[in-house]
Every structure is written in structure tokens, then in C-alpha cells.
Amino acid sequence: MPKFHVVVGPDLTPVYPSVHKIGPADLKDVLAKGTEDFLTMPSSLIFLGLIYPIVGIGLIAGSPLPLLFPLMSGFALVGPFAAIGLYEISRRRELGLDTSWAHAFGVMRSHSIFSILSLGMLLLVIFVCWEFTAQSLYVALFGSTPPESFTQFIANIFGTPQGWKLIGLGTVIGFVFAVVALSISVVSFPLLLDRDVGVPVAIQTSVRAVLTNPFTMALWGLIVASILAIGFLLLFVGLAVAVPILGHSTWHLYCRVVDRAVPV
Numbered sequence: 001m002p003k004f005h006v007v008v009g010p011d012l013t014p015v016y017p018s019v020h021k022i023g024p025a026d027l028k029d030v031l032a033k034g035t036e037d038f039l040t041m042p043s044s045l046i047f048l049g050l051i052y053p054i055v056g057i058g059l060i061a062g063s064p065l066p067l068l069f070p071l072m073s074g075f076a077l078v079g080p081f082a083a084i085g086l087y088e089i090s091r092r093r094e095l096g097l098d099t100s101w102a103h104a105f106g107v108m109r110s111h112s113i114f115s116i117l118s119l120g121m122l123l124l125v126i127f128v129c130w131e132f133t134a135q136s137l138y139v140a141l142f143g144s145t146p147p148e149s150f151t152q153f154i155a156n157i158f159g160t161p162q163g164w165k166l167i168g169l170g171t172v173i174g175f176v177f178a179v180v181a182l183s184i185s186v187v188s189f190p191l192l193l194d195r196d197v198g199v200p201v202a203i204q205t206s207v208r209a210v211l212t213n214p215f216t217m218a219l220w221g222l223i224v225a226s227i228l229a230i231g232f233l234l235l236f237v238g239l240a241v242a243v244p245i246l247g248h249s250t251w252h253l254y255c256r257v258v259d260r261a262v263p264v
Contacts, residue, residue: 017205020212030249034245078124083189086248090247119202138166142166183206184203224246231243
């Protein structure tokens with residue numbers, strides 16, 4: 001029966017991996033490697049990637065108009081957890097193991113699965129808090145009566161002072177949520193998949209990676225947001241390509257930032 005180590009991993013004394021300084025050139029390299037992973041078996045990964053636009057369309061279709069943009073932007077908050085299977089594919093490919101889209105589900109047998117699920121729940125809580133905050137902000141500015149149509153909704157947003165206030169405040173608040181989510185998750189999920197270190201060590205390592213590379217990690221966050229936005233603009237279908245490439249690239253970002261040597 002597997003042993004789950006959520007707090008400190010298998011050892012009583014936590015081991016904190018060191019982190020490296022990286023630059024924009026490293027981001028270009030990890031994106032190239034992520035794209036290479038994707039192109040190695042594009043048909044299989046597009047099939048796997050279709051899960052993301054299907055889920056995205058399902059969420060958006062049943063949601064009120066005021067939550068349309070918060071839901072799309074909030075996708076990036078839970079993206080690091082949603083891409084966990086893609087990290088596993090890159091990990092296996094790095095080790096020279098047999099690799100197919102089915103191995104994405106092999107993560108369920110990981111030694112750190114309970115830690116991974118626990119951290120995923122934390123991101124989900126952040127996502128729910130963001131949606132609640134966005135909804136509350138809209139109600140405070142426009143009231144609780146929903147817009148009659150999408151056209152009226154757009155007119156309210158871009159044609160009224162309240163709308164521009166919503167855009168400004170929503171952007172600032174959303175930025176805060178994004179920074180928090182990025183800081184605790186940018187390398188934590190690949191680290192948990194690679195080593196059974198426990199959630200606190202994974203989060204601390206991720207935060208140290210951001211503090212050590214503030215500009216580069218901010219640029220990475222902008223790249224992720226831009227690629228996901230393009231995926232949404234392509235009627236969600238673009239997510240079937242965007243998410244796999246970002247997922248594989250995140251694994252290579254982890255390999256570039258975190259010292260993977262295990263201390264003796």
C-alpha cells in the first residue's frame with residue numbers, strides 16, 4: 001500500500017532543493033523543448049489536449065455573462081494542476097521510457113499523488129475565490145440584475161464609467177490572484193512528480209524560484225497568459241495545442257530552475 005507524505009515527504013527532515021538564476025533566453029529554450037515534445041506525437045497529444053477546450057466550453061456555456069471573462073482568465077490559475085499528465089509525458093521522454101498519451105494518466109500511481117491532489121485543491125480554492133471576487137465586484141458596480149444580452153453586456157463594459165472601473169479594478173485584483181497562483185505553482189507540481197518532497201517544500205521552492213527570478217517569471221506568466229488567450233480566441237480549439245505545449249514547457253522550466261540533485 002503506497003505511503004502518502006503530504007507535509008514533509010518520506011523523510012522527517014525536509015530537504016529544500018536549490019534554485020538557479022535564469023533569463024529570457026532560457027524561456028525561449030524551454031518553449032522550444034516543449035514544442036519538440038508536442039511535435040513528437042502531435043496527433044496523440046491533440047487528442048489528449050481536446051479535454052481542455054471541452055471542459056472550457058462546458059464551464060463557459062453554463063455560466064452567466066458577468067463571469068465569462070473571469071472564467072477564461074481563471075483558467076490560467078488552475079492550469080499548472082490541469083497539465084500534470086503532460087509533465088509526466090515529458091518526464092518519461094526525458095528518461096527514454098516508452099511514451100504515449102495514455103501515460104498521462106499514469107500520474108495517479110505517483111508516490112506524490114496525494115500531495116499533488118492537495119496542492120491542486122489549493123489552486124481550486126484560489127480559482128473559486130477569484131470567481132467570487134469578480135462576481136462581487138460586478139454586482140457592486142452594476143447591481144444584481146444580469147444583462148439581457150451579450151451585446152448589452154459588452155456595451156455596459158466598454159460604454160459606461162462603471163464598465164471601465166470594472167476593467168481597471170478587475171485587472172488589478174486579477175493580477176494579485178495570478179501572482180499568488182504563479183508563485184506557489186510555477187514549479188511545484190513538476191517537483192512533486194519528480195521527487196516526494198511534500199507540499200510545503202514544493203510551495204517554498206516555487207516561491208524561491210519566483211523571488212530569485214522575478215523578471216523572468218513575470219515574463220513567463222505573461223507568455224502563458226498570451227498563449228492561453230490565443231487559444232481562447234481560436235474558439236477554444238486552440239487550447240488543444242496551447243495547453244500541451246505550455247505543459248511540456250513547464251516541465252523543462254522546472255528542470256532549468258530547480259537543482260534536481262538529491263543530497264546524500
